[in-house]
Amino acid sequence: MGTPAESMPDRRTLESAVALACRAPSLHNSQPWRWILGAHALTLYCDNDRILPATDPSGRQMVLSCGTALHHLRTALAAQRWSSEIERMPRSPDRQCLATLRFRRLDESSDTGSSDTEPSDTGVRLAAAIARRRTERLPMAAPPELPSTVTLLQELAEHAGARLDVIGEDERAALDDMSRRISGKRRADSGYLSELNWWTGHAIFPEGVPAETLPAAGSAVAIEREFPPGRATSETAGEVDHAAILLLSTATDLRLDWLRCGEALSVVLLTCTDRGLATCPVTHLTESEDSRAFLRGLTGDGVPQVLIRVGIRTSPASETPTPRRPLSEVLFREHPEADSR
Numbered sequence: 392m393g394t395p396a397e398s399m400p401d402r403r404t405l406e407s408a409v410a411l412a413c414r415a416p417s418l419h420n421s422q423p424w425r426w427i428l429g430a431h432a433l434t435l436y437c438d439n440d441r442i443l444p445a446t447d448p449s450g451r452q453m454v455l456s457c458g459t460a461l462h463h464l465r466t467a468l469a470a471q472r473w474s475s476e477i478e479r480m481p482r483s484p485d486r487q488c489l490a491t492l493r494f495r496r497l498d499e500s501s502d503t504g505s506s507d508t509e510p511s512d513t514g515v516r517l518a519a520a521i522a523r524r525r526t527e528r529l530p531m532a533a534p535p536e537l538p539s540t541v542t543l544l545q546e547l548a549e550h551a552g553a554r555l556d557v558i559g560e561d562e563r564a565a566l567d568d569m570s571r572r573i574s575g576k577r578r579a580d581s582g583y584l585s586e587l588n589w590w591t592g593h594a595i596f597p598e599g600v601p602a603e604t605l606p607a608a609g610s611a612v613a614i615e616r617e618f619p620p621g622r623a624t625s626e627t628a629g630e631v632d633h634a635a636i637l638l639l640s641t642a643t644d645l646r647l648d649w650l651r652c653g654e655a656l657s658v659v660l661l662t663c664t665d666r667g668l669a670t671c672p673v674t675h676l677t678e679s680e681d682s683r684a685f686l687r688g689l690t691g692d693g694v695p696q697v698l699i700r701v702g703i704r705t706s707p708a709s710e711t712p713t714p715r716r717p718l719s720e721v722l723f724r725e726h727p728e729a730d731s732r
């Protein structure tokens with residue numbers, strides 16, 4: 392174990408990694424994370440003030456969103472030649488504490504004598520994908536070479552602690568029907584609607600989902616969550632969605648599963664982005680027991696957590712990414728000495 396100077400990235404490296412980690416996707420762009428930097432470790436907390444009680448009463452998607460940020464952070468640091476050891480759900484009196492990260496410089500000689508002195512090409516490419524990734528809600532063309540991509544994504548998801556299935560084309564109509572049913576029910580749920588309207592369609596705050604990224608009336612995809620109409624339009628009118636539909640599930644439904652599933656979601660999204668594929672997480676179908684049971688019936692096993700549409704974007708991606716909160720609102724220092732570094 393080295394001194395703090397050897398086992399902690401410097402302040403600039405850490406700040407730029409946390410800034411990249413905060414590019415992670417989150418439910419309605421709620422960004423429900425807080426990072427506390429200590430002398431020897433960085434700790435990730437969820438921010439219960441940013442829970443969406445009507446949409447996500449258990450905080451499942453809040454923890455899942457934090458899991459995506461955790462994997463983004465690890466990816467960003469690995470590309471800077473820092474490996475991170477993660478303790479998930481560490482013992483803490485604070486229930487919002489999700490993970491503690493400790494670091495090791497990749498070019499330090501390790502006890503194991505391993506020669507991991509350089510980040511892998513894949514690691515560097517995944518880190519580069521962070522800034523390019525966007526949630527794409529318009530119809531997509533079918534992804535090429537789906538079987539080989541799925542085999543890779545299944546391995547990555549399993550390694551991260553989740554299971555990945557492809558929902559077959561035959562099930563698509565039933566899935567669309569279930570999505571319409573859930574959307575119909577939600578239209579009568581005033582708590583859900585006021586939350587949705589609060590978080591979407593505005594551009595005043597660096598959080599929430601801007602209208603530019605939401606489909607205009609008539610451009611939405613049936614399997615998607617129903618959002619208030621936005622300004623994104625398809626270049627081809629009446630375009631049909633040919634995205635592949637993937638499902639991430641977990642063995643059980645505990646907070647640790649949610650965190651790890653978020654990490655799996657991150658690696659899947661970044662790998663797809665790296666391969667030129669557009670992606671969209673879809674979760675309204677995992678927010679009720681009915682629709683979760685329906686999804687479980689399609690794959691036969693596991694607890695459904697997140698659907699992901701994957702395909703080829705048919706309209707150019709927006710140059711302007713969905714905004715994020717400033718670092719000063721999400722990264723805090725535990726010890727003053729960390730400030731001087």
Ligand SMILES: Cc1cc2nc3c(=O)[nH]c(=O)nc-3n(C[C@H](O)[C@H](O)[C@H](O)COP(=O)(O)O)c2cc1C
Nearest residue numbers: 416417418419420452525526616672673674675713
């Ligand atoms: C747990 C979780 C649930 C999400 N659910 C949906 C969803 O149901 N529909 C959707 O269009 N996007 C969904 N998203 C994507 C977010 O809306 C998106 O990440 C956020 O608006 C930021 O935009 P960006 O991903 O383009 O950076 C979800 C993301 C996460 C992590």
